[in-house]
Amino acid sequence: MKIKTWLLASVLSLSSISAFNVAAEQTDSVNIYFARHGKTMLNTYDRVQGWADSPLTPAGIETARYLGAGLKGIPFDRYYTSDAGRQRETMQVILKEMGKSEVKVTELPDLREMLFGGFEGLPNEDMANAAAKKLGMASGAVMFQQMKEGKVGLIPMVDAISQSDDKKEAENALQVKTRMQRALNSMVQDAIKGGDKNILAVSSGLSMQMMISDLTDNPDKNKPLANAAVVKIIYENGKYKVTDIGDMSYVNKGKEVINKAQ
Structure with a gap:
């Protein structure tokens, strides 16, 4: 089963928090x-x-x-x-x-x-910089500092990683x-x-x-x-x-x- 098909089946099987309780x-x-x-x-x-x-x-x-x-x-x-x-x-x-x-x-x-799709095996810094750029920030270091200060949440960062993956396979x-x-x-x-x-x-x-x-x-x-x-x-x-x-x-x-x- 292809990765995308597996991921789609994963999401469709559970549409809300109430469904898994x-x-x-x-x-x-x-x-x-x-x-x-x-x-x-x-x-x-x-x-x-x-x-x-x-x-x-x-x-x-x-x-x-x-x-x-x-x-x-x-x-x-x-x-x-x-x-x-x-x-x-x-x-x-x-x-x-x-x-x-x-x-x-x-x-x-x-x-x-x-x-992590196309980021797998690459330096973590490369992935962080790509996610930061997607969020309109200068670098991964800036993004992590913003997260430390509570100005950026974990979910937006994860979604920015997904959106930055040129292979379009990152969750x-x-x-x-x-x-x-x-x-x-x-x-x-x-x-x-x-x-x-x-x-x-x-x-x-x-x-x-x-x-x-x-x-x-x-x-x-x-x-x-x-x-x-x-x-x-x-x-x-x-x-x-x-x-x-x-x-x-x-x-x-x-x-x-x-x-x-x-």
Whole structure:
């Protein structure tokens, strides 16, 4: 199936936030922990990495180990990644550190990072400059400063990237949000059917931000997520509540645990 056809099907399958909410009469409660993957080779080279992929660096593996050690006390019932190698690898490192290497991990392509189209593999600076130009700004540096000051939102930036792609294949903000929320809904529905309470999912930074873009008013949703940072969402009574954004406490806790054991 061509990329554009896949993206169109993704959007048409979910036209509004109400379409993905589980029935409001439900009284089930589910905790969903989303973690960004560990640092990769392309992250290190400051290259665009969406549907393109690269392996974790030694530092990325180490941070994933810390995350696994920090999450170890949580009784997870289900585990998810996308089909991207960096997310799979991060999950396997986490599970090994938790002593759960044999558990089943479900892959959902919807959990992929944003598709950046023709920008894939190029320097991040090139993509940022192109998006800034589309927004009428002098450079990516100016755009990021405007975002830091709260003058430009994340969604306009994502849409500017999409509009700047000369290959016309980069996803826009709605497309990323749609598929990520579809994945979230699917995970919760499976958890409710199975009577499960805690879910761990590994995804990517920008796609996680798009997922929560209309689920919270917390301005932290517009801040970049560090590698292995956690976003926690609680589903209860048919609604989603984002309680933590960019949480590094699990990594810090795990680092202390591992260093003490050495």
